[in-house]
Amino acid sequence: MHIVRFEGEMERQTRHFSDTFWTALCLLLSTFCNLKIYALPESGKPNILLILADDLSWFDLGCYGSKDVNTPNIDKLAREGMTFSNAYTATAMCAPSRQQLYTGLFPVRSGAMANHSSVKPGTKSMVHHLGELGYQVSLSGKEHFGPPASFPFERREGLTIPSGPKPFCLVHASRKPHDGWPDAKGYDPDEITVAPYLVDNRETRTALSRYFTEITQLDQDVKTLLDDLKTKGKAENTVVIFTSEQGSAFYGGKWTCYDRGLKTAFIVKWPGLIKRGSKSDALIQYVDLVPTLVEIAGGNSTQVDTGRKGAPGGRNGFDGKSFLEVLRGERRKHNSHVYGIHTMQGAWIGGPYPIRSIRDERYKYIWNPMHEGGFVNFNNIGNRLQCWQSWLRDAKTDPEAAEIVRRWVKRPEIEFYDTEKDPYELSNLAKDPRYAKLIIHLKKKLESWMAQQGDLGIETELSNPKSSKEAQWKPRLKKYYKANKVAYDQIFSRRNLQ
Secondary structure, eight states: OOOHHHHHHHHHHOOOHHHHHHHHHHOOOOOOHHHHHOOTTTTOOEEEEEEEOOSSOOOOOOOTTTTTTTOHHHHHHHSSSSSEEEEOSSSHHHHHHHHOOOOOOOHHHHHHSEEEEOOOOOOOOOHHHHTTOOOOOEEEOOOOOGGGGOOOEEEEEEOOOSSSSSSEEEEEOOOSSSSOOOOOOOOOTSSSSTTTTTTTTTTHHHHHHHHHHHHHHHHHHHHHHHHHHHHTTTTEEEEEEEEEOOOOOTTTTTTTTSHHHHEEEEEETTTTTTTEEEEEOEEEEEEGGHHHHHHHHOOOGGOOOOSOSOOSSSSSOOOOOOHHHTTTTSOOOOSSOEEEOOOOTTTSSOOOOOEEEEEOOSEEEEOTTTSSOOOOOOHHHTTTTTHHHHHHHHHHOOOOOOHHHHHHHHSEEEEEEETOOOTOOOSOTTOOOOOOOOHHHHHHHHHHHHHHTOEEEHHHHSSSSOOGGGGGGHHHHHHHHHTTTHHHHTTTTOOOOO
């Protein structure tokens, strides 16, 4: 009845309808169709707010199951949007992880493979792609990318949202909870849970309590941003994305290809489009984000020129692909596999030590091509988290502690895990004949991906430029092994790890 009445009125009107009439008509039609339509920016495009944590393990959030960490605002965001249970970065180090997130390109192809590295000249990022679609693209917080021409973000300071009429994409790249944590506040070391891949002692518990404290501080920053979004009247026309970057600096997280390193929290809120409290187990990767943002902004992600050759199919496009249909609830699946790559070059100490991985929805295959040597980094050498030396101490008398240390330092060439039954990836099934065919299948898929990316494994590892700081650690590495010779000899039965 209402539609017919309005059609009659429209026939008697001239072409110059008032803004008030059009607003009323749109509201009436949206109610009739049972759709939610909110006021958009002048262009009709939604705003985008991307909140990026720094070294936050996905499972250390309440909405991902943590019983220890207080994250009410991130948890609220999850209740209002879609929570992904299978989101991954391809590299568990800051600079490579961020640059794949902003470019839609994997690390070898973009050039940003090592930590403290930059993409190759001419590479384009989300700043270019969204800018061409009419967006103001800005960043507050941490950078850790380069060169500037590839990431020409407008800089913003503080925890505030752009207030102009132009559609915005704001990235808030927090520095929390990167190690260098504050004193523990509100977390009793005696009451927290210690995961089985960590040595459970006083030093570890104290470090975890401090880490949890900074996660709660990050959660408060999320609240500040979302409150400002609401105050400025932009909450209902903004896509909010929260992701946790790679895992924490605790051993077995960052700098590895385990799920504790590569898997990331990923939450998306889009009022009126994403179902509140929904969950998705679709496999998505960081390289999928920019193609998705391009399509949210009204562009065609398959036609974008990234500035780099070598995309799948021989184009200059993205390595990732849009998961907009997953957000809309139109698809449940996305990628069949996700990939991992790690290099110790540029990580200040410990190299070379390449790692490659592939996983499907359940099984993980890891290749350690230079496994003969021992794995160390500056967390070991510098005792940066203030607990590694206590692990070596306890491992002299505690068999469980000794096994945890051995697992971190000395790894086999091939690792294979059933992540459904073994989420912490502690039981290596590589030699189990029941999985032989699947292992071969995943190995071939991984090799095919590496070939497409131009990744030569050990050769790529050795040719990758080292950080200028790495050489400074070599004397400390020798000093470290000398000082801990008794512990290493006892834990590893005098095996040579260097």
